[in-house]
Amino acid sequence: MGLKMVVTVKQVPDTHNLSGDAMKPDGTVNRNALPAIFNPEDLNALEEALKIKETIGGTVTAISMGPPKAKDVLKECLYRGADEVILVSDKLFAGADTLATSYALKCAIEKVGGFDLILCGRQAIDGDTAQVGPQIAEKLKINQLTCVSEIVEIDERSVCVKRSVENGYEIVRSRFPVLLTITAGANEPRSPSAKRVMAYKNVDSVVCETAYDETWFNPQSCNNVSRIREWNTQTIDADPALCGLSGSPTKVKKIENVVLTAGEVKQIPNTDAGIAGLIHELIEEHILG
């Protein structure tokens, strides 16, 4: 038997490591030039699911909503041990905020069906909102445990976790089904397995008219080359009005590129005299006691 687990993963621009190419001459960021990476905490969520699979058994399904390029992160899931991977992709999803994103993922997860545990990264580094996980849980009408830094105990019916909270932690338990959001501190994600990379490096996606057919998820009959299933709004029975921009209550009114303007900085020479003068000035002004 084992547990049926779903992991949500996202491909994000690497906003934490801005290289020279990503900067435009005017000092702003060229968002299109940023490398696309596997959202770091989603890797922690995947790792946690794979560890559970190894200890008590089960299956791991990774789902990503995004453009066709997001297949890259789904391949990474296959390389690490995911059993099935699904790309939820449709032009109608463009411009989705967290509410519209969680709606699409909820529809896809319902198509997968019969899950015990959903694991999400706590947040994605492009928006840092941490909203999609709880919103999926609400839409599926299931419980959620956020900011999980450790899975303390797990069996066929329930999970006990450690949640990091301000000034401490909580140990809490929930029966299945439940959604967990996993933090970076939970584990050290494994590297891809060389054997699995060889097996899956050439896989591509097939667009599915229906969510499942009889060959689906039978490892013997599965054609590796078409291992990534691609679902659209129709496959997952999503209402287009609730998807993408039209399903997003938040609108971007204004974007200001951060251009760092020169302020009134007083240059202090890096000499004993210069620094002594600064310390003296701050003591005089009662900034330093």
Add this chain to the structure above:
Amino acid sequence: MSMTRNVMVFIELNDGKIADVSLELVCEAGRLARKLNTGVVAVAMGYDARNELMCLGGFGCDKVYYTDDSRLSFFSSVPYAGIMVSAIRKYQPGIVLFGATTMGRDLAPRVASALRCGLTADCTQLEIGDHGIRDKEYKNILLQIRPAFGGNIIATIVSPESTPSMATVREGVMKMAEPDPSGKTEIVMEPCCVPDEDFLTEVIQVVREESSVNLKSARIIVSAGMGAGSPEGLLLVKQLARTLGGVAGASRPVVDAGLMDRCCQVGQTGVTVRPNLYIACGISGQIQHRAGMEGAKRIIAINKDLEAPIFNIAHYGIVGDIHDVIPKMIKAYKAKA
């Protein structure tokens, strides 16, 4: 109270005590409510915390809708979200604010999803303004301002087509006013209609560790960036902090690298601080970091790179290696003090 929709604040109770961020948000709600000519209301849930809520009057809160039940002693997502959703449906606020704490970031998205309304996380500024969508002009709506995309852009977000507009705000971002001792609030007791089967989270243990550093109330903060990320560098930063009677902080990369504790992190996703003096050691000055410290009265930036953005917001800049500069500062301070 006028006819316009109120500004509502979720009051976070931890062990029966109101979180500081909730008091800051009541003050900010008051500022927004004055612009809208409306009132401030609060929603709280917990057990035996009625007396604790009386102080909200001093911060300008008109009414508190309070649900008291022993099962609500500890946070649980489904019941808390259910109570919050009911309160919003019943009292129809125009704006709802949550602290961007672990609890607020768990609760607010769940509430927004149930109500299908907009929610903006980690706002660093809230304003009232207008916004046009196609031929429709929305007046006096909430402008939710936050850094996005790793802090490389500042986005102004609106959600005028759904009500209420909701936002989360980190602790320390909004200013807490001095309470007015004559301020009174009316506490309205709400029945708890949550069935037992909704209490899906069993709380086994709650451990509160007294934070060893208190960045928020520190007058002097010496912070380490990756330029001070070596063991010797961090030692120097801590030594300077101790010498000046301050505390040591860090930028996100230093904390992410496991070199300092998460409670030391200054910035948009860490702690927002307003010390008298902030010394940034080897910190480049990404906007997320600046969002957490630019309220400091005086900022000294020490960086090898003359082009580092931190110099643009610093009052004093020292171009040099922290391993060289910090010992000079310690020596100079010891000589003067």
